[in-house]
Amino acid sequence: MNSKERVILHSDLNSFYASVELLNYPKYRGKPFAVGGNQEDRHGIILAKTPEAKMDGVKTGEPIWQAMKKCPNLIVVPPNYEKYLYYSDRVQKVYYSFTKQVEPFGMDECWLDVTGSQRLFGSGKEIADCIRKIVRESFGLTVSIGVSYNKIFAKLGSDLKKPDATTEITKNNFKDIVWPLGCGNMIMVGPATQRKLSSIGIYTLGELANSDERIIKKMLGINGIRIRNWANGKDNTPVTDYYYEPPIKSIGRGITTVEDMKDSCSVQSVLMELCQEVSEKLIEHGFLATGISISIRDNKLQSRNYTARLEYPTSSSIEIIRVAMELFKEYSWDYNIRAVKIRATNIIRDNTSYQITALKDVKEHEEMVNLENAIYKIRGRFGKKSVIYCNMMLKRYIPDDKREMVIMPSTYIAEQKRMYQK
Ligand SMILES: [Mg+2]
Incomplete structure (x- = not known):
């Protein structure tokens, strides 16, 4: 096999729900057997069936009464999802013992990239056969596995022979298979x-x-x-590692405004909105910023950056805005401003413990965090426009296609501008 060629497995648990249930009802083995929703309610459909039920014409997704008509001896038991999750998890752990690249597809299917595992465990087919043996002997369940050089053919291969089989699709045989x-x-x-x-x-x-x-x-x-x-076998999509987290170092938001900004007040209003978006992203992903940087670009396309370390890690927009505004004070105007960017830097997980004593005023900090969380809840429920900082209601410099325009009476704008003009 070509050394650059990938080796991908697609492993599919055979009649998964029904097979798990048969572990509890061994006396029904070899008989037409199915898992189905409650016959009385509208979910009364066949969710999974054994090959014996399939031979009698029972189809997944059809109402139980219809299946019973075709197969009067059909035994139907209700589903037990917790049990399926348990086995799904146990079987995935088997996959992980062969490779770190495991991509689940539903509860009973997974792709595995075993390209780098062959020196340790043998060829793709040998790994597949080994997985089948382990799953069968450890859990009493069976899998069908497709082995190929891309995800599409691996998936297709796992469907071809059932139960408990390995099908290999190579560059040499794919036209025949x-x-x-x-x-x-x-x-x-x-x-x-x-x-x-x-x-x-x-x-x-x-x-x-x-x-x-x-x-x-x-x-x-x-x-x-x-x-x-x-x-034609042309598929390069990778097997994504489900549990892999990219090492994010910073979260930033930037914008080129619809027209050049001529005063600090306008820049501040745009910065505030960007800060709020950064804060929301931090909270959403469970991060805290330990630094802030802003970047200001004028209409001659000259950029200037300012950075600061935070006194303590935070995700609060109020605190991020405060620091961003301080940084912006250092900016000296040469030309009108066209673009601004704010970045939360050196981010850490929000479960990382940090020294609370470093806080000047713990109570004030906690109150701010609580306020912020309440605001995000409202914004999450009623939209991003439901709660905004009042000076974001000034003239909008952010492109219309991004957000809807907020138009305020001109007197209000004038008043706001006076407050911020230096
Ligand atoms: Mg399956």
Whole structure:
């Protein structure tokens, strides 16, 4: 196998809900068996079924009464999601013992990138067979695994042989395995797309792969190009590590205003709005800033930056604004200002303990934090315009397409301007 080639597994727990339930009801093994919602309420549909039920024509998603008509011996038990989550989690831990790159897709499916695991654990197929054995022997559940050089074919492969099987799709065999299949076997090709494709005589993935790119693009747009590429094995999307957190160092917001700003008051109002957005982002992601930097650019495109360390870590917009305003005082005007940016720097997790004694006034700080949280709750519920700082009601320098315009009586604006003019 080419050394640059990726090795991707798609592992799919077979009839997941039904298999988990059968662990509790072993006497129903080998009989038509299904998990379904309550027959009395409207959720009374088949959620999962065993292959035996499938042979009698039982379909996932159909009402229980309809399934019972086709299969009078069908045994239906209610779902138990906590139990499914438990097994889903345990099986994922098995995957993580082979690679850190695991991307869950629903409760019972995962992609695994095992490219870097082969020296330790063997080829993709060997890893797949090993995973199947562990899952079977540890939990009494089975998985079907597709092994391929991209995510699309790996997923397709896991559907081909069930239960408890490994299917390998390589660059050498994909034309024999994938191309004879109907288009609907590939992820993202739903009934609507299938109908459109069949209207121009495309039924199999091979026909899609060899179709005229221009015709596909005209009919299905960019999505058409994508699925056509996929049918040719061209898919580079990575297996994203679900638990990976990028090391964010700063959160910033900047804006080029709709017209040049000629006075401090205007710049301050824009800075305040940006500060509030930065604060909201910090809170949303659970971060605190330990520094603030602002960047001011004039209409000759000269930029100047000012930075400050904070006395204590914070996510409060009131505190961030205070520091940003202090920094802006250092700016000396040469030309009118066109763009401003504010950045919360050296951010840390908000559960990082910091010395509370460093606070000048703990009570004042706590009150401010409480006030802020109340404001964000209101903004979250009633929209960002529901609570704003009053000097944000001045002339709007932020582009209209970004936010709606707030128009205030001119006397009010004049009064506000006087307050801030230096
Ligand atoms: Mg499954």
